[in-house]
Amino acid sequence: MHRSIFEPEHELFRDQVRRFCEREVAPHYRDWERAGVTPRSLWRRMGDAGLLCTTIPTEYGGGGGSFLHAMVVTEELARVGANLGVAVHSDMVSPYLVHYASETLKRRLLPKLCRGELIGSIAMTEPGIGSDLKSMSTRAVRDGDHWVISGQKVWITNGMNCGVALVACKTDPAAGARGVSLVAVEEGTPGFTRQGPMDKIGLKAQDTAELFFDEVRVPLSNLVGEEGRGFRYLMEQLPQERLVIAARSAAILETQIEATRAYAAQRQVFGRLVIDFQNSRFKLAEAKAYAAMLRSFVDACVTEHLAGGISSERAAMAKLVATELLGRYLDECLQLHGGYGYSNEYGVGRAWVDARVTRIAGGTSEVLKDIIGRGF
Numbered sequence: 001m002h003r004s005i006f007e008p009e010h011e012l013f014r015d016q017v018r019r020f021c022e023r024e025v026a027p028h029y030r031d032w033e034r035a036g037v038t039p040r041s042l043w044r045r046m047g048d049a050g051l052l053c054t055t056i057p058t059e060y061g062g063g064g065g066s067f068l069h070a071m072v073v074t075e076e077l078a079r080v081g082a083n084l085g086v087a088v089h090s091d092m093v094s095p096y097l098v099h100y101a102s103e104t105l106k107r108r109l110l111p112k113l114c115r116g117e118l119i120g121s122i123a124m125t126e127p128g129i130g131s132d133l134k135s136m137s138t139r140a141v142r143d144g145d146h147w148v149i150s151g152q153k154v155w156i157t158n159g160m161n162c163g164v165a166l167v168a169c170k171t172d173p174a175a176g177a178r179g180v181s182l183v184a185v186e187e188g189t190p191g192f193t194r195q196g197p198m199d200k201i202g203l204k205a206q207d208t209a210e211l212f213f214d215e216v217r218v219p220l221s222n223l224v225g226e227e228g229r230g231f232r233y234l235m236e237q238l239p240q241e242r243l244v245i246a247a248r249s250a251a252i253l254e255t256q257i258e259a260t261r262a263y264a265a266q267r268q269v270f271g272r273l274v275i276d277f278q279n280s281r282f283k284l285a286e287a288k289a290y291a292a293m294l295r296s297f298v299d300a301c302v303t304e305h306l307a308g309g310i311s312s313e314r315a316a317m318a319k320l321v322a323t324e325l326l327g328r329y330l331d332e333c334l335q336l337h338g339g340y341g342y343s344n345e346y347g348v349g350r351a352w353v354d355a356r357v358t359r360i361a362g363g364t365s366e367v368l369k370d371i372i373g374r375g376f
């Protein structure tokens, strides 16, 4: 399908990213799944190859590209079936710093994030709250020149490996959403511990952990942006995160439809190829048609985002539709593989398990419908 959003420079970049993914990621991915974590050394190699923080300005060590460069990395990792937390690092954590952090904090953290020397995480969810973020209970209390942070976060992507966590905390518990701030907590700070990787049903190579803060003292200058504006920053950046999830879902769906077509075109059943059953062709045709519609919508959303920032409603639509279609049609693709769909030998089974979380993390489908419904 012809896509008009990319220029030749993005396609050149895509070739480079594709080669990297095929050489450095795909052959090792099963080992990382078994280990439950991706080695830190991969991040260094990605940094050296210019695949991290592609949109971050060059003055901070980033690629200086546009959201299209970020899309290319997301799509190519999806193409080899890799779920690594790279988008969290490059397209969530780093942009928070670029948009809101002090110049000193930017200069201290961003170059290392861009090189992959530091891995970033964003810690919002707590054991007691996920969707209702403004009710979080992690506290940051001012004490002289420091914040003292106490609380616990859960389900944090890049949690075990992260060198810096942007932690959403209450600095004024009585002020509701206006009492939330973002504070950067660095690895090695006394009182900051973690436990993981968490025992998940999928995303086995993605490092997901619980973070604990026991009177963790960080300098006041580690505040990201202004005190009390953290919730607003989250709401400003979540649409991009949701668009990334939508783009990734579209790429996974296209990849698995093609893989299923290829499988069905060589598997013999009752003396016929699986693809020669009308049912198989109908299933694949339907999946292909919806994937093409999805691709058009996601690319239109990307164009809107490039033109000034996608609205939260449109980003919610993109993530909702993309992840629901992904779940539905990966299930059909797995079915067309028969028993082999249920094995780890073919990517479709892993993609199917991994895809389930996309309807939960980054805003559940129900929360997204709530956002869209508010527009009526």
Ligand SMILES: Cc1cc2nc3c(=O)[nH]c(=O)nc-3n(C[C@H](O)[C@H](O)[C@H](O)COP(=O)(O)OP(=O)(O)OC[C@H]3O[C@@H](n4cnc5c(N)ncnc54)[C@H](O)[C@@H]3O)c2cc1C
Residues within 6 Å of the ligand: 088, 121, 122, 123, 124, 125, 128, 129, 130, 131, 132, 154, 155, 156, 157, 158, 200, 203, 208, 357, 360, 361, 362, 363, 364, 365, 366, 367, 370
């Ligand atoms: C693999 C993985 C990685 C993650 N990575 C991160 C990360 O890096 N950083 C981070 O901060 N968090 C992360 N999360 C957490 C994720 O964002 C939350 O799980 C998600 O926001 C849902 O929160 P919850 O799990 O507390 O569910 P809950 O909020 O308890 O929701 C339970 C159910 O109630 C429904 N519900 C909630 N509100 C409404 C409503 N208004 N109307 C109708 N139904 C509603 C939900 O849709 C859901 O079905 C990750 C989660 C997973 C599984």
